[in-house]
Amino acid sequence: MSDVAPELLGRVLDEHGPALVLYARQWCSSPEDVVQEALIQLARQRQAPEKLLPWLYRVVRNGAIGAARGARRRRKHETVAAQRADDCFEPAEGDRLDAAEAARCLATLPVEQREVIVARLWGGLSFQEIGDLIGTSSSSAHRWYEAGLEALRERLEPTCVRKTNLMK
Amino acid sequence: MRPQDEPDEVKRADSASDHSLQRFEADLAALSPRAAALDRDRMMFLAGQASASLSPIEPGRRGWAWPAAFSAMTALAASLLIVVALRPAPRVVEKIVYLTQEKSEKPAWSDTNERKATTTPATSDRLATVAPPSASAKRLDQSYLGLRDRVLAMGIESWPSSRNSGGSEGGAPASYRDLLDSLLHDG
Numbered sequence: 606m607s608d609v610a611p612e613l614l615g616r617v618l619d620e621h622g623p624a625l626v627l628y629a630r631q632w633c634s635s636p637e638d639v640v641q642e643a644l645i646q647l648a649r650q651r652q653a654p655e656k657l658l659p660w661l662y663r664v665v666r667n668g669a670i671g672a673a674r675g676a677r678r679r680r681k682h683e684t685v686a687a688q689r690a691d692d693c694f695e696p697a698e699g700d701r702l703d704a705a706e707a708a709r710c711l712a713t714l715p716v717e718q719r720e721v722i723v724a725r726l727w728g729g730l731s732f733q734e735i736g737d738l739i740g741t742s743s744s745s746a747h748r749w750y751e752a753g754l755e756a757l758r759e760r761l762e763p764t765c766v767r768k769t770n771l772m773k
Numbered sequence: 774m775r776p777q778d779e780p781d782e783v784k785r786a787d788s789a790s791d792h793s794l795q796r797f798e799a800d801l802a803a804l805s806p807r808a809a810a811l812d813r814d815r816m817m818f819l820a821g822q823a824s825a826s827l828s829p830i831e832p833g834r835r836g837w838a839w840p841a842a843f844s845a846m847t848a849l850a851a852s853l854l855i856v857v858a859l860r861p862a863p864r865v866v867e868k869i870v871y872l873t874q875e876k877s878e879k880p881a882w883s884d885t886n887e888r889k890a891t892t893t894p895a896t897s898d899r900l901a902t903v904a905p906p907s908a909s910a911k912r913l914d915q916s917y918l919g920l921r922d923r924v925l926a927m928g929i930e931s932w933p934s935s936r937n938s939g940g941s942e943g944g945a946p947a948s949y950r951d952l953l954d955s956l957l958h959d960g
Contacts (some may be wrong), residue, residue: 615813618816623805635960644816645819646824648819702803722801726798761797
């Protein structure tokens with residue numbers, strides 16, 4: 606039997622499930638299946654991984670890339686992912702950014718920047734863990750993160766200003 | 774949500790970033806990813822199924838003992854089959870051995886023990902080999918034992934005729950052959 610308790614699985618699903626789905630969505634059009642398979646794989650472990658969150662993100666990343674393998678399929682899935690990107694954030698009244706617009710702008714970034722931003726902002730991974738995850742240094746991960754944020758700000762700032770004016 | 778264990782280089786990079794980017798970062802982080810459209814019950818069921826299907830054998834030892842034993846026995850059986858198939862057939866060597874019979878002047882009936890000791894191997898020798906009769910053997914033919922041995926070894930044709938052996942002197946024929954010879958001679 607596995608040492609991974611059902612309570613742990615439930616907690617992971619509740620606390621990190623949406624971010625993991627958002628992360629898997631950067632590659633494939635069926636991120637829920639990838640995350641579900643990752644959680645089942647976690648249940649198969651005899652002992653819970655020492656660093657659970659990086660382990661989960663690695664499994665999800667491998668699964669998502671595997672699901673979108675092949676250049677043609679990958680292009681197709683990235684298009685589908687971009688088309689579905691507008692519904693990946695929950696819209697809320699207090700948000701200063703438009704959720705749908707933010708999702709659309711995020712989908713236009715290069716996959717490396719998207720990956721780092723999602724893992725950092727919503728996954729809560731450190732740059733060292735992100736570097737280990739994607740096979741690069743922490744400083745490179747940080748550079749991609751800042752570049753992605755800068756690109757997003759350039760595209761979202763007018764929306765942000767417009768939304769602030771509308772609220773007034 | 775941001776972890777606190779950042780490397781120094783990254784901390785310096787963060788501190789070097791402008792405040793507007795940090796504010797934008799906070800605004801972006803405030804967006805909540807949409808709840809995963811996962812079937813929680815199904816996922817928990819599949820996870821429990823996967824957990825229960827784990828074998829009690831240790832992971833490093835699982836599944837190699839039986840295949841290894843099977844492979845070893847298969848290799849052994851194949852080796853034995855090859856050995857049996859390629860083994861040469863047993864070679865039959867035919868060898869003719871000629872034995873010389875000892876010359877003995879003693880009559881066969883003189884010593885019973887000695888006769889018993891010598892007759893049996895001589896008989897078997899005679900059965901296995903064809904030895905030319907010698908002069909002493911001719912003399913021994915006159916005796917009953919010698920005649921018996923000779924008939925057993927060489928067949929009924931070796932029975933001495935009454936002319937050679939002297940036959941019966943004036944009386945009834947001693948054997949069938951004597952009778953046949955006498956009838957033919959008379960006729």
